[in-house]
Amino acid sequence: MKSLGIILSENPQLYAPSSLAQALTAFNAEVQFANPFNGECHKITTPTLIFNRISGYRYDDYDLYFCLEKEKLGVPVINSPNQSFLIRDKLAQIPLMHDIPIPGIPSFSWRGPFTNKDYPLKSDSWVIKPQRSSGGRGIERLNPEEFVIWQKEALRRKDQRYIYQPFIPNKGEFRLFLINHPSRGHHWWLYKNNPNDWRHNLTQGATVEALPEKEVPSTLRPMHNFFRQYLAPGIYAIDFLNTHKGPVFLEINNCPGLRSIDESYHQSTAHYIVETFLLPILKQA
Numbered sequence: 001m002k003s004l005g006i007i008l009s010e011n012p013q014l015y016a017p018s019s020l021a022q023a024l025t026a027f028n029a030e031v032q033f034a035n036p037f038n039g040e041c042h043k044i045t046t047p048t049l050i051f052n053r054i055s056g057y058r059y060d061d062y063d064l065y066f067c068l069e070k071e072k073l074g075v076p077v078i079n080s081p082n083q084s085f086l087i088r089d090k091l092a093q094i095p096l097m098h099d100i101p102i103p104g105i106p107s108f109s110w111r112g113p114f115t116n117k118d119y120p121l122k123s124d125s126w127v128i129k130p131q132r133s134s135g136g137r138g139i140e141r142l143n144p145e146e147f148v149i150w151q152k153e154a155l156r157r158k159d160q161r162y163i164y165q166p167f168i169p170n171k172g173e174f175r176l177f178l179i180n181h182p183s184r185g186h187h188w189w190l191y192k193n194n195p196n197d198w199r200h201n202l203t204q205g206a207t208v209e210a211l212p213e214k215e216v217p218s219t220l221r222p223m224h225n226f227f228r229q230y231l232a233p234g235i236y237a238i239d240f241l242n243t244h245k246g247p248v249f250l251e252i253n254n255c256p257g258l259r260s261i262d263e264s265y266h267q268s269t270a271h272y273i274v275e276t277f278l279l280p281i282l283k284q285a
């Protein structure tokens with residue numbers, strides 16, 4: 001019997017879900033897409049493996065309930081919302097700042113009216129972005145006066161949650177892409193982007209390239225081992241701003257895209273992902 005790989009995604013046509021589907025097929029697995037927010041998951045029985053490609057929060061959290069149900073049956077869920085609560089809630093990443101051996105920028109999660117405790121830092125400029133599937137879209141950079149206006153407008157969009165961060169001038173980003181597995185070790189790659197504007201995102205016209213060994217800042221070299229011990233098994237992208245004073249930790253993404261890493265290293269990262277998580281299950285069967 002073929003193994004069954006489920007990919008939870010709201011848009012199977014995106015690069016990452018379709019790449020994972022191709023990689024699963026190459027390993028002779030049957031593939032099924034499911035959107036937990038339109039009832040498709042009720043048709044699913046017991047798969048071999050689930051890849052969760054749902055990022056951030058929603059009010060209903062049907063993806064969380066579905067994954068919890070399957071995990072109780074012993075089905076491995078890669079980037080399970082149950083295991084990655086820390087990553088889904090950017091506010092919960094703040095305690096990490098005390099442990100990580102480089103400076104960090106706090107990311108604050110918000111919905112509803114602001115209070116003084118929700119606005120703990122003073123900054124001349126703030127970056128505001130949707131918490132779910134931003135992909136470089138819907139990002140604003142605001143001064144404090146604009147921030148107040150945006151707050152009032154955002155209250156009308158009650159189904160959305162936002163992240164806000166103090167803006168720090170930078171020369172782009174470093175991204176650490178990590179595939180973390182408890183027994184098979186881990187794969188990791190570092191790459192950088194060269195922005196054409198402050199949003200420094202591939203969808204906004206930035207270019208990406210592998211980070212040559214000689215250009216890797218010394219403070220970034222041990223980061224893959226630090227986050228490997230800190231994070232549950234799964235696929236992550238850890239972002240660092242490339243500031244004039246050196247790398248600064250920005251945030252952890254639990255649903256990273258694959259196009260940038262594939263273009264940087266001319267590889268199929270989905271192949272590494274499926275090989276890492278599916279083969280151990282097949283060997284145990």
